[in-house]
Amino acid sequence: MEKLIELDKKHFIHPTSSIQQQQENGAKIIVDKGEGIYITDVNGNVYIDAMSSLWNVNVGHGREELAEAAAEQMKKLAFSSTFSTFSHKPAIKLAEKIASIAPEGLNAVFFTSGGSESNDTAIKLVRHYWRIQDKPERRKIIALRRGYHGVAAASTSATGIPEFWNMAGNMMTDFHHANTPYENGTDKAIASLRQVIEAEGAETIAAFIAEPVQGAGGVLIPPVNYFKEVRKVCDEYGILLIADEVITGFGRTGTMFGVENWGVRPDLLSFAKGVSSGYVPLGGVIVSDEIYNILKEKSKGTLFHGYTYSGHPTAAAVALKNIEIIEREGLVDNARKMGDELLKGFGRIKEELDIIGDVRAIGLLGAIELVEDPKTNKRFSPDLQVSAKVIEALHNRGVICRAVTYEGTDIICFAPPLIMNLSQVDSLIERVYGAIKEIREELTIVLNK
Numbered sequence: 001m002e003k004l005i006e007l008d009k010k011h012f013i014h015p016t017s018s019i020q021q022q023q024e025n026g027a028k029i030i031v032d033k034g035e036g037i038y039i040t041d042v043n044g045n046v047y048i049d050a051m052s053s054l055w056n057v058n059v060g061h062g063r064e065e066l067a068e069a070a071a072e073q074m075k076k077l078a079f080s081s082t083f084s085t086f087s088h089k090p091a092i093k094l095a096e097k098i099a100s101i102a103p104e105g106l107n108a109v110f111f112t113s114g115g116s117e118s119n120d121t122a123i124k125l126v127r128h129y130w131r132i133q134d135k136p137e138r139r140k141i142i143a144l145r146r147g148y149h150g151v152a153a154a155s156t157s158a159t160g161i162p163e164f165w166n167m168a169g170n171m172m173t174d175f176h177h178a179n180t181p182y183e184n185g186t187d188k189a190i191a192s193l194r195q196v197i198e199a200e201g202a203e204t205i206a207a208f209i210a211e212p213v214q215g216a217g218g219v220l221i222p223p224v225n226y227f228k229e230v231r232k233v234c235d236e237y238g239i240l241l242i243a244d245e246v247i248t249g250f251g252r253t254g255t256m257f258g259v260e261n262w263g264v265r266p267d268l269l270s271f272a273k274g275v276s277s278g279y280v281p282l283g284g285v286i287v288s289d290e291i292y293n294i295l296k297e298k299s300k301g302t303l304f305h306g307y308t309y310s311g312h313p314t315a316a317a318v319a320l321k322n323i324e325i326i327e328r329e330g331l332v333d334n335a336r337k338m339g340d341e342l343l344k345g346f347g348r349i350k351e352e353l354d355i356i357g358d359v360r361a362i363g364l365l366g367a368i369e370l371v372e373d374p375k376t377n378k379r380f381s382p383d384l385q386v387s388a389k390v391i392e393a394l395h396n397r398g399v400i401c402r403a404v405t406y407e408g409t410d411i412i413c414f415a416p417p418l419i420m421n422l423s424q425v426d427s428l429i430e431r432v433y434g435a436i437k438e439i440r441e442e443l444t445i446v447l448n449k
């Protein structure tokens, strides 16, 4: 372990991590293997992977079938391009499968290697869509504050968390942000969206992009009518709607895609993570029949956008098997049922402990907000590092979770594998209760309560 930590410090620049913290403290958990909902570190400690790693290991760890699908495909064909006039069976079959489970009227897929590439692709596709219809001025993108869409050029700019823009100087031009419906409610959030549209000029806007549930912003579940109102506004102004389903796709929220909860049909839907349960990097964008028809009719010559690994055969073969598992094992239904149980458990914790604010879950995507005063939702002072302490107490109890501390919040996020059973949910709840209780007791003197 010590040797690994030294090598990690010396050679490995971690994504979305503090380099200084790494140099001072070293990697804390070096993960070795996984089985079902559990992961084991190199010291043999076992944890519930309550985030499905990065919201992605939907079918759980250790699936031999997926390893076999990868091996079979690798042995048969290492790689082949899908550029120009080339194609191959795994990509064709996966595109067909995704079309068959996608919301009605979305039937054509462009493949990428992950969520950031998917959103950059969606943004470039909508701009292309307007250009080939002689409306090149429609290029602006509106997104939500606290939205997360990735770290490539356009997806960073669409992301509504300023730290991601500031890291390299600034964001691209032509990106604008409206208020999130979470906390603001539908009416105010729609008014904010309208205000941005009117200020910028509807005829200059290509698309609005949003996550059906804002994940990295702190699992922010919108009011039920929000997306219906968004759809109306988009239609009124002729703006395309992009649903970023990178987290919510493939069963996470108890429906195959998150938009199904809200009864709306987006014009484009970006996905990644759950499509392959993280076993291989894969993502993509599904476009509506209307958009595909325009592309077929008006996109002349080469579409100058493509990744070497668009439709990688091994990734496609694994994703096909992964979707087969999700369907065969009824994991979408299970996510809904277990999500209800998880939420009930959160409710019980809230009743017991006086530092819990909002608790929420939709399918197996949930959060617990820690606050100093649940009556007023007064937040803790950031100096207290409350969520960091809870995360550590959870580690000590064998649970891996993630905290969101955006703008002084203390949000503990949950997105466990969709294979959770009732006793595993109960065990998770018990450990979460124990961890928060421990920190609550530590805070007694500071809070004087």
Ligand code: PMP
Pocket: 113, 114, 115, 116, 117, 119, 148, 149, 150, 151, 211, 215, 216, 244, 245, 246, 247, 272, 273
């Ligand atoms: N969109 C959303 C909603 C995400 O949660 C993420 C990743 N957490 C991304 C896009 C970016 O995906 P990736 O990290 O695979 O590039």
